[in-house]
Amino acid sequence: MSGIPYITGQDFGERFSQRLSGDRFPLSGQWEITCRCNLRCVMCYTDCFNTPEMIQQELSFPEITRIMDEIQEAGCLELCLTGGEPLARKDFLDIYASAKQKGFLVTVFTNGTLLTEKIADYWRQYPPSMIEISLHGLGKDSFERITQGAGSYARCLAGIRLILERQLPLTLKTTGMTLNQDEVLRIKEYVAGLGREYSAKVQYKFGSDIRPRLDGSEDVYDYQLQAEQVHAIEQADFEFRAERATQHSQMEERVRQGRSLCWGGHRKFHIDAYGQLQLCSNNRRQSYDLRHGSFKEGFYELLPQFPCPARHPEPEPELVSIDEIEKVREPRLTIHD
Numbered sequence: 625m626s627g628i629p630y631i632t633g634q635d636f637g638e639r640f641s642q643r644l645s646g647d648r649f650p651l652s653g654q655w656e657i658t659c660r661c662n663l664r665c666v667m668c669y670t671d672c673f674n675t676p677e678m679i680q681q682e683l684s685f686p687e688i689t690r691i692m693d694e695i696q697e698a699g700c701l702e703l704c705l706t707g708g709e710p711l712a713r714k715d716f717l718d719i720y721a722s723a724k725q726k727g728f729l730v731t732v733f734t735n736g737t738l739l740t741e742k743i744a745d746y747w748r749q750y751p752p753s754m755i756e757i758s759l760h761g762l763g764k765d766s767f768e769r770i771t772q773g774a775g776s777y778a779r780c781l782a783g784i785r786l787i788l789e790r791q792l793p794l795t796l797k798t799t800g801m802t803l804n805q806d807e808v809l810r811i812k813e814y815v816a817g818l819g820r821e822y823s824a825k826v827q828y829k830f831g832s833d834i835r836p837r838l839d840g841s842e843d844v845y846d847y848q849l850q851a852e853q854v855h856a857i858e859q860a861d862f863e864f865r866a867e868r869a870t871q872h873s874q875m876e877e878r879v880r881q882g883r884s885l886c887w888g889g890h891r892k893f894h895i896d897a898y899g900q901l902q903l904c905s906n907n908r909r910q911s912y913d914l915r916h917g918s919f920k921e922g923f924y925e926l927l928p929q930f931p932c933p934a935r936h937p938e939p940e941p942e943l944v945s946i947d948e949i950e951k952v953r954e955p956r957l958t959i960h961d
């Protein structure tokens with residue numbers, strides 16, 4: 625529409641943040657609404673909690689809506705519903721509808737395999753800001769070697785098509801691992817082809833971060849790529865190279881301006897499946913129990929005291945080199961549903 629300027633969500637967030645100056649504000653939250661999942665990906669960090677005993681302890685629907693009310697009242701704009709596999713909750717659509725009714729911009733991370741016409745039609749009517757689906761392999765064998773779920777490749781592709789047929793906003797993403805490193809660029813090409821086929825803008829993300837499982841076990845690192853292997857993939861693709869260069873210059877600029885490289889506990893927060901409020905999904909060293917306390921108290925009074933070795937001491941702008949930035953920045957991307 626002419627006359628009305630359009631800005632991306634990211635730009636909006638940046639501008640809004642600048643207005644807030646140094647004040648804390650819970651602009652955006654990631655909520656792991658379950659550790660349930662129908663798949664068992666080899667590198668999954670939540671899979672260890674996909675057990676009946678742990679599922680029993682997850683937040684109920686009334687608890688989720690009560691916490692969501694408090695988050696809304698605190699002014700939060702954006703919620704990302706993730707898991708585990710969020711669609712594995714029978715009440716997923718109720719949770720989603722509740723978030724939309726409260727006016728949040730909602731992103732959903734999913735493995736795509738549980739998508740149905742009913743969910744896709746509901747999304748058509750009340751669209752998410754973004755749907756992110758993991759596509760870790762191109763071809764049944766490589767895909768299912770990672771997901772360990774027979775039939776998951778066909779179901780994932782069917783889910784992707786349900787989204788594309790409805791022209792919903794879609795990002796497909798791949799975690800580069802020892803098992804699929806040779807496929808990443810072909811997956812990217814495939815995604816571009818899907819976009820052309822459906823005349824849709826399908827975004828693509830490549831990540832490489834593998835993190836320990838929530839129970840602390842580190843066997844997942846067997847699948848982690850070396851930094852040189854990630855670099856080689858990035859260097860082979862013009863868009864990846866450009867994206868990396870932009871990321872570097874944005875971070876250098878932030879450091880020069882003395883701005884934080886991390887929004888955890890300042891603008892962003894994370895809630896796990898049991899109602900624990902944390903700085904981010906990658907830092908669960910300390911938590912605030914939202915079952916027994918208020919979101920505002922947790923966000924404004926407790927999160928600021930939570931430690932993160934990755935960001936302390938705060939960098940001195942004029943002294944920080946690009947190598948230092950590499951040490952404190954978030955890893956390239958953790959891809960999760």
Ligand code: SF4
Binds near residue numbers: 707
């Ligand atoms: S990575 Fe995602 S899809 Fe795979 S097992 Fe974990 S939650 Fe499920």
Ligand code: SF4
Binds near residue numbers: 887888903906933954
């Ligand atoms: S620096 Fe720490 S709190 Fe911030 S995003 Fe990284 S791990 Fe999370």
